[in-house]
Amino acid sequence: xxxxxxxxxxxxxxxxxxxxxxxxxxxxxxxxxxxxxxxxxxxxxxxxxxxxxxxxxxxxxxxxxxxxxxxxxxxxxxxxxxxxxxxxxxxxxxxxxxxxxxxxxxxxxxxxxxxxxxxxxxxxxxxxxxxxxxxxxxxxxxxxxxxxxxxxxxxxxxxxxxxxxxxxxxxxxxxxxxxxxxxxxxxxxxxxxxxxxxxxxxxxxxxxxxxxxxxxxxxxxxxxxxxxxxxxxxxxxxxxxxxxxxxxxxxxxxxxxxxxxxxxxxxxxxxxxxxxxxxxxxxxxxxxxxxxxxx
Amino acid sequence: xxxxxxxxxxxxxxxxxxxxxxxxxxxxxxxxxxxxxxxxxxxxxxxxxxxxxxxxxxxxxxxxxxxxxxxxxxxxxxxxxxxxxxxxxxxxxxxxxxxxxxxxxxxxxxxxxxxxxxxxxxxxxxxxxxxxxxxxxxxxxxxxxxxxxxxxxxxxxxxxxxxxxxxxxxxxxxxxxxxxxxxxxxxxxxxxxxxxxxxxxxxxxxxxxxxxxxxxxxxxxxxxxxxxxxxxxxxxxxxx
Amino acid sequence: xxxxxxxxxxxxxxxxxxxxxxxxxxxxxxxxxxxxxxxxxxxxxxxxxxxxxxxxxxxxxxxxxxxxxxxxxxxxxxxxxxxxxxxxxxxxxxxxxxxxxxxxxxxxxxxxxxxxxxxxxxxxxxxxxxxxxxxxxxxxxxxxxxxxxxxxxxxxxxxxxxxxxxxxxxxxxxxxxxxxxxxxxxxxxxxxxxxxxxxxxxxxxxxxxxxxxxxxxxxxxxxxxxxxxxxxxxxxxxxxxxxxxxxxxxxxxxxxxxxxxxxxxxxxx
Numbered sequence: 143x144x145x146x147x148x149x150x151x152x153x154x155x156x157x158x159x160x161x162x163x164x165x166x167x168x169x170x171x172x173x174x175x176x177x178x179x180x181x182x183x184x185x186x187x188x189x190x191x192x193x194x195x196x197x198x199x200x201x202x203x204x205x206x207x208x209x210x211x212x213x214x215x216x217x218x219x220x221x222x223x224x225x226x227x228x229x230x231x232x233x234x235x236x237x238x239x240x241x242x243x244x245x246x247x248x249x250x251x252x253x254x255x256x257x258x259x260x261x262x263x264x265x266x267x268x269x270x271x272x273x274x275x276x277x278x279x280x281x282x283x284x285x286x287x288x289x290x291x292x293x294x295x296x297x298x299x300x301x302x303x304x305x306x307x308x309x310x311x312x313x314x315x316x317x318x319x320x321x322x323x324x325x326x327x328x329x330x331x332x333x334x335x336x337x338x339x340x341x342x343x344x345x346x347x348x349x350x351x352x353x354x355x356x357x358x359x360x361x362x363x364x365x366x367x368x369x370x371x372x373x374x375x376x377x378x379x380x381x382x383x384x385x386x387x388x389x390x391x392x393x394x395x396x397x398x399x400x401x402x403x404x405x406x407x408x409x410x411x412x413x414x415x416x417x418x419x420x421x422x423x424x425x426x427x428x429x430x431x432x433x434x435x436x437x
Numbered sequence: 438x439x440x441x442x443x444x445x446x447x448x449x450x451x452x453x454x455x456x457x458x459x460x461x462x463x464x465x466x467x468x469x470x471x472x473x474x475x476x477x478x479x480x481x482x483x484x485x486x487x488x489x490x491x492x493x494x495x496x497x498x499x500x501x502x503x504x505x506x507x508x509x510x511x512x513x514x515x516x517x518x519x520x521x522x523x524x525x526x527x528x529x530x531x532x533x534x535x536x537x538x539x540x541x542x543x544x545x546x547x548x549x550x551x552x553x554x555x556x557x558x559x560x561x562x563x564x565x566x567x568x569x570x571x572x573x574x575x576x577x578x579x580x581x582x583x584x585x586x587x588x589x590x591x592x593x594x595x596x597x598x599x600x601x602x603x604x605x606x607x608x609x610x611x612x613x614x615x616x617x618x619x620x621x622x623x624x625x626x627x628x629x630x631x632x633x634x635x636x637x638x639x640x641x642x643x644x645x646x647x648x649x650x651x652x653x654x655x656x657x658x659x660x661x662x663x664x665x666x667x668x669x670x671x672x673x674x675x676x677x
Numbered sequence: 678x679x680x681x682x683x684x685x686x687x688x689x690x691x692x693x694x695x696x697x698x699x700x701x702x703x704x705x706x707x708x709x710x711x712x713x714x715x716x717x718x719x720x721x722x723x724x725x726x727x728x729x730x731x732x733x734x735x736x737x738x739x740x741x742x743x744x745x746x747x748x749x750x751x752x753x754x755x756x757x758x759x760x761x762x763x764x765x766x767x768x769x770x771x772x773x774x775x776x777x778x779x780x781x782x783x784x785x786x787x788x789x790x791x792x793x794x795x796x797x798x799x800x801x802x803x804x805x806x807x808x809x810x811x812x813x814x815x816x817x818x819x820x821x822x823x824x825x826x827x828x829x830x831x832x833x834x835x836x837x838x839x840x841x842x843x844x845x846x847x848x849x850x851x852x853x854x855x856x857x858x859x860x861x862x863x864x865x866x867x868x869x870x871x872x873x874x875x876x877x878x879x880x881x882x883x884x885x886x887x888x889x890x891x892x893x894x895x896x897x898x899x900x901x902x903x904x905x906x907x908x909x910x911x912x913x914x915x916x917x918x919x920x921x922x923x924x925x926x927x928x929x930x931x932x933x934x935x936x937x938x939x940x941x942x943x944x945x946x
Contacts, residue, residue: 278791291769295806299791302798302805305812306834371812462934463941504923506930529909529923530718550883550905551876 154201154234160184164202164357168348171359176321177289178272183355193226193251194352196268200249203264203348204230209237211245216253216394216411223251240414252315254336256393256415259345261362267332269351272358274318274328294326297369305374314379320367321360329366335378335394340366385410386428388419447516448478449617449649450502454673455511455525457497471497474511474673479649481617484640486664487653489671495653496545498670499620501525502651503542504532515539515618537565542620543611547603549596556581556591559609566614573613580609584635601627612639619643621652625659637662692754694719694860694892695740700749702735708916709735713749715911715921719859722886722893724907724924726900726939732916733896734864740894741781741862742771753860776806780853780861784868786845789852790837796823796848797833803856822851826881843874847881854885863895867902879905900943904928912936 152158160182167181186194204210210230214223218240226249227238239245242257249266259265275285278296288296297318304312311317317334321327329340329349340347340360347360360366370376384391386407393415395408407428410416420429454476459469472494479485487495500506502513508525515522517539524532536542550558556577563573581591584605590598595606604627611619621640625633633656640650640663654660660667693716702709710732717723725733738744740751742763751763756778766774775781783789790799800819801809809815820830826847828840837845846866853861866882867875883906886893897903903910903924910927912920912935920933931937 278794287768287772291772293772293806295802295804295808298805298810299794299798299802302801302812302815303794306795306797306816370810372810373813459930460932462937500929505925507922507926507932529926530721532923533908550880552880 151233153206154204154230154236155187156184156198156201160198161202164198167357168199168202168359171348171357172346172361174325175360175364176325176327176358178356178358180355181357183352186352188225188229190353191270192222193249193268195350195354195357196249196251196266196352197226197229197350198352199348199350199357200226200230200247200266201234203266204234204236204247206234206236208246209239209244211239211242211248211414212250213248213253213255213412213414214251215396216255217413219413241418242412242414250332252331252333253394253411254332254339256390256410256412257418259339259343261344263345265343265345265347267329267347267349269328269330269349269356270353271316271330272328272349272351272354272356274316274326274330289325292324294320294369297326298371301369301371301374305371311370311374311376317376318369320369322364323367325358326369327358327360327366333379333394334368334376337366337368337376338378342366381408383408384426385416385419386426388416388424388429389426390415390419390424447480449481449516450651451478451512451514451521452476452498452502453512453514455498455501455508455513457494457501457506457509472670472673475670476511476673477668479618479651481647481649482644483665484644484650484652484663486660486667487651488667488669493671495670496622499542499622499651499653502618503536503540503620538567539616540618540620541611541614541616543608543622543624545622545626547595547607547610549594549603551596552594554592555586555595555598555606558595558606559613562610563613566616568614576613577609580613580639581606583639584609585632601629601632604628605632608636608639612643615643615646615648617648619648619650621650621654623653623655625654625656633659692758692760693717694721694754695894696750696752696754696760697740698750700736700739700751701747702732702739702744703747708732709747710739710913710916713911713918715918717860717892717894719892720890721909722891722895722907723909723911724903725894725896725911725913726898726903727913728898728939730915731913733898733913735916736913737862737864737894737896741779742775743781756859776803777856778858778860780858782846782849782853782861782863782866784865786837786842786849789849790845792838793836795834795836796828796840799837799848799852800855803852807856818855819851822855823848825854825885826851827877841874842870843878846870846878850882850885854889854891857889858891860892860894863893865897865899866895867897867899875902882906900928900940912939 164181167179171179186197188194212223212227214220230236231238242255246262247264251268273285275288275296277300279285301311315333316328316330317337319327319329319337342363344362346362349358368376381395385395387409390410394411396411398407398409400406452475454474456473457471459471461467461469475498487498489495497506501508504524513524515524515535517535522535559577560573563576564570586602586605595603608624625636637659695717698714700713701711713736725736727733739746752760753763754760797816797819800822801815804815804818820833823830823833828844828847837848867878907924910924911918914935920927920936928940931940
């Protein structure tokens with residue numbers, strides 16, 4: 143691990159005034175679950191789309207005693223995850239981990255860990271587009287009014303279009319939810335598979351959109367309900383097979399292409415979950431050390 | 438007059454010294470007097486034919502009764518149940534209600550509505566009067582048949598019909614409802630003898646049913662067969 | 678035959694649905710409209726005619742709550758029978774009114790439709806907005822309404838981008854009428870359409886207005902449209918109502934110099 147920078151940068155990169163400003167936005171967001179709070183998003187030393195919103199929220203909540211985990215598409219070892227983890231190792235000197243249960247702050251793009259979260263954990267989401275109604279109503283003035291007056295019929299227009307086109311609700315990412323019975327929220331861009339994990343979660347969930355300058359939150363133990371129709375109820379996507387490496391069922395799987403001849407396997411998207419299970423002796427059908435693959 | 442009318446019923450329509458003058462603003466405000474001090478009344482079952490030379494304002498009087506033209510002076514009292522309504526001063530809504538329930542009008546020309554079939558044009562008038570759709574349709578078919586409009590035309594919009602055919606649709610539309618008052622503006626002008634006779638029959642039927650009729654007929658034969666009285670509307674101005 | 682249209686056969690109610698008085702709008706020193714007042718009763722169709730700049734569009738915007746007046750009062754009889762001051766409604770109440778009990782048909786259907794979503798969703802939006810959550814029911818209602826405006830049900834999943842001008846306008850009408858509004862505002866609904874398409878749309882509108890007992894305020898510069906569809910007429914010039922009355926009375930016996938000019942300038946109405 144690199145030694146923390148002791149000069150040139152404040153703890154966790156942002157200056158204290160900025161962190162206070164962001165914390166105020168976070169507190170407001172927690173007080174009004176699902177409501178998008180504007181904040182003065184700063185320029186960060188990384189491009190938009192790399193998680194500048196999430197990084198600023200993480201920087202504002204991070205303390206010296208925290209243990210940080212960063213995942214991208216469920217994985218701890220993609221470029222994006224590694225870069226952000228290194229960024230905070232360098233600027234805050236905090237401990238980092240890949241183990242979900244050891245982390246106090248988890249910054250994520252796309253996934254909620256399979257391991258159930260706990261009360262002392264904060265999940266920070268990187269959000270590209272915070273406005274769920276934008277798909278059908280591009281005017282920000284109008285969408286803000288719609289939120290204010292709780293006029294959410296338009297969101298069902300999108301789901302209607304899904305069913306009309308595909309026979310079912312085909313929205314698999316950024317599936318709209320209603321938070322605490324009031325605000326419509328885009329959990330973007332997590333897969334709808336993870337939507338149920340947001341409901342009544344013991345952990346605090348914070349959402350940061352850097353380019354759009356919005357922060358929103360789901361406090362612990364808050365209702366998060368996925369929108370649907372009476373005759374087309376919300377369902378999570380199911381996978382035909384368990385994870386090819388650890389044999390886990392009921393988890394989100396990624397498709398991995400093995401060769402040019404159409405070979406493929408489905409493995410846990412959550413790498414920590416998969417590794418922990420394999421360390422515990424669980425095996426999948428294509429696990430290198432599973433019995434049928436042994437020489 | 439027949440003995441049955443010795444004790445005349447209360448009039449269905451009273452015109453009390455009505456007068457009208459057009460002001461032609463586009464011709465330097467020229468004033469064009471139309472009628473003056475015209476007074477007469479019409480009893481239920483009576484047919485009053487308006488007389489006077491061409492241009493005397495006969496059509497204008499009918500239009501004033503129906504409300505197409507404003508009435509500058511006098512009163513036009515229309516019996517509406519137990520009430521007498523002054524159509525010359527009534528609100529638009531009231532006039533629309535009178536037209537729906539009390540006053541029918543056959544104009545000189547059919548105003549064609551795009552896409553609406555001849556049968557529907559006639560039946561709509563009966564539905565507006567308050568008849569159920571089925572009965573309205575039946576009566577519309579009956580009238581078109583009596584007026585000898587070929588059945589193949591019934592389902593077509595009248596826009597492409599000849600003048601005589603359009604006029605028969607117009608007459609059917611005026612007779613399909615049983616208004617207390619019926620205004621007829623030269624209904625037989627473009628009809629042959631056979632259809633003129635059919636219209637005369639319709640007028641007689643309506644009189645027997647108790648409608649008060651005010652009409653304009655240039656055809657002497659028709660006029661003599663339907664008129665109870667002839668009111669020369671020019672004599673009022675002369676006497677005044 | 679009667680030129681003005683008969684009201685539907687139902688008993689004519691005596692209480693106005695919309696009651697307007699002293700309505701004025703100034704754009705700085707410029708006059709939008711001044712001192713407009715009228716009562717509109719259930720089932721009545723009121724046409725506002727005038728040339729460009731006469732204030733008729735301003736008036737329609739004021740009436741429909743799209744523009745705040747400088748002075749005057751607009752009252753509307755809610756479904757509970759109470760006559761309420763429209764200008765005193767909260768924004769939430771006003772918007773609810775506009776998507777349930779009122780309709781607005783724009784001249785340009787693109788302004789009144791969501792061009793990127795299907796015809797079915799365009800019609801269903803108001804239903805979803807008032808809380809309907811059964812896809813099958815919403816779709817069945819949308820199918821029914823497409824039929825009523827003479828759009829083939831197999832076009833239900835096509836976006837209005839693929840529709841002709843006349844179809845778009847009919848779709849816009851269905852989208853507005855699906856919640857059975859009692860009052861519909863129309864801004865030149867037949868403007869910009871071919872003559873034959875116009876005739877079809879007008880006939881459709883006439884039928885729907887009669888069947889549903891709608892009250893309508895329609896702005897048009899086309900006197901033939903006013904003649905065909907309206908019971909009453911208001912002629913506007915330079916922001917003022919200069920003549921008002923029964924539609925056929927105003928058109929057959931125009932009194933004001935300007936109305937006479939307007940009527941005589943048309944080939945045949």
